Structures are given as C-alpha cells and as structure tokens.
Amino acid sequence: NAGVTQTPKFRILKIGQSMTLQCTQDMNHNYMYWYRQDPGMGLKLIYYSVGAGITDKGEVPNGYNVSRSTTEDFPLRLELAAPSQTSVYFCASSLATPGNTIYFGEGSWLTVV
Amino acid sequence: GENVEQHPSTLSVQEGDSAVIKCTYSDSASNYFPWYKQELGKRPQLIIDIRSNVGEKKDQRIAVTLNKTAKHFSLHITETQPEDSAVYFCAASHGSSNTGKLIFGQGTTLQVKP
Numbered sequence: 001n002a003g004v005t006q007t008p009k010f011r012i013l014k015i016g017q018s019m020t021l022q023c024t025q026d027m028n029h030n031y032m033y034w035y036r037q038d039p040g041m042g043l044k045l046i047y048y049s050v051g052a053g054i055t056d057k058g059e060v061p062n063g064y065n066v067s068r069s070t071t072e073d074f075p076l077r078l079e080l081a082a083p084s085q086t087s088v089y090f091c092a093s094s095l096a097t098p099g100n101t102i103y104f105g106e107g108s109w110l111t112v113v
Numbered sequence: 114g115e116n117v118e119q120h121p122s123t124l125s126v127q128e129g130d131s132a133v134i135k136c137t138y139s140d141s142a143s144n145y146f147p148w149y150k151q152e153l154g155k156r157p158q159l160i161i162d163i164r165s166n167v168g169e170k171k172d173q174r175i176a177v178t179l180n181k182t183a184k185h186f187s188l189h190i191t192e193t194q195p196e197d198s199a200v201y202f203c204a205a206s207h208g209s210s211n212t213g214k215l216i217f218g219q220g221t222t223l224q225v226k227p
Contacts, residue, residue: 031212031213031214033214033215035217040220041219041220042202042217042218042219042220043202043215044217045215045216048212048214050212050213059216090156090157100213101147101159102159102213104156104157104158105156106155106156107155107156
C-alpha cells in the first residue's frame with residue numbers, strides 16, 4: 001500500500017495563476033483532509049470530506065476549492081494564487097470513525113511569487 | 114469552534130532529562146487527543162494518542178495524561194535522546210461531530226542536547 005500520495009511535491013506559481021494539488025489514498029478511508037502548514041507554525045485545516053460527494057470547510061478555506069468524486073481522490077484547487085498561499089500542504093485520510101489515526105501524505109511545497 | 118493552545122513553543126533539554134509539553138483545548142465535547150512528531154521536511158507522524166475515557170497512557174519512554182475537567186493534556190518524554198529532537202504537535206478532535214477532523218496546537222520545537 002502506498003498510503004496517501006500527493007503530487008506535485010514542489011511547485012512555484014506566479015500570482016494570479018491557478019493549480020490543483022492532487023491527493024489519492026489506497027487505504028479505503030472515507031475521511032480525507034487538506035491541511036496547510038506555514039513556516040514554524042501548526043497545521044490549519046482547509047477542507048475536509050467524510051465521503052464521496054461530501055465536502056466541508058475547515059478553519060482556513062478562503063482561496064481554495066475541493067471536490068470528492070471518488071473515495072480515493074481529494075484534489076485541492078487554488079484559484080488566483082496569492083503570496084499568502086505560500087505554504088506546505090498536507091493531504092491526510094482516516095477511517096470513518098472519530099478517533100482513528102489520521103495518516104498524512106508527504107506534503108506539497110508551494111511558493112507563490 | 115475548537116481551539117488548541119500549546120506550550121512551550123520551544124524546549125531545550127539535556128540528553129537523559131525529561132521533557133513535558135502541555136496543551137489546553139476549548140471544546141468540552143472533544144474526546145480524542147493525539148500527539149504528532151514532525152522532523153524537518155517530513156510529514157507529521159502519530160506517536161501516541163489518548164481518548165477521553167482514559168486519564169493516562171504510556172508507550173515506552175512517552176506518556177500522555179489527560180485532565181478533562183481542566184481541559185488540558187500533556188506529553189511526557191523521559192530519558193530524552195538526540196533523535197527525539199523534532200517539532201511536536203498536540204491536537205484535539207470533536208467526536209460528536211463525526212468528522213474525525215483534528216484541530217492542532219501551534220507546535221513545540223524540542224531540542225535534545227547531547
């Protein structure tokens with residue numbers, strides 16, 4: 001099992017550009033999450049999903065969109081990139097029971113210039 | 114919503130000493146409290162967790178204690194080693210919301226000096 005896989009690992013974007021961070025998991029987890037981590041800071045929840053077709057906002061959703069068409073995939077879309085979106089993005093997943101371990105992907109380093 | 118505060122932000126100890134990191138949470142409905150370790154440039158990795166029906170849990174050199182009345186929980190690392198140097202995050206999960214989402218503290222950078 002690969003676990004949680006994110007692509008790309010590194011990306012530089014220009015202000016105003018758009019891009020999609022891809023995330024897929026092969027553990028048949030219903031719950032999936034996107035977090036961002038600014039340098040020297042904790043993780044902030046952007047969006048989460050409790051199953052295919054269901055998504056909801058987290059703590060810092062502005063400037064992002066998500067979709068969940070399958071159990072495996074949970075892409076994060078950045079529209080009109082801004083320097084404030086320079087961060088490390090982590091996708092994560094867990095079983096559909098509160099209190100189950102959340103597994104993180106390796107992270108995607110995004111710089112907006 | 115839930116808010117998690119973590120202290121201290123940095124902690125430096127001598128190898129072999131103990132380290133304690135403390136977190137407080139705001140939502141009394143939270144019932145799951147994991148601790149993650151993150152090495153530089155790596156993903157967060159779960160090291161220990163505790164549920165609200167338990168007051169203490171231990172796994173070799175690490176332990177976590179939970180005080181639900183005071184809404185705080187702590188990570189204890191004994192006999193620290195240089196490889197324990199990393200950033201540690203506490204988190205809380207709102208069980209009744211049935212989403213599993215975690216709210217994280219700000220992190221503690223632990224440095225273990227040889």
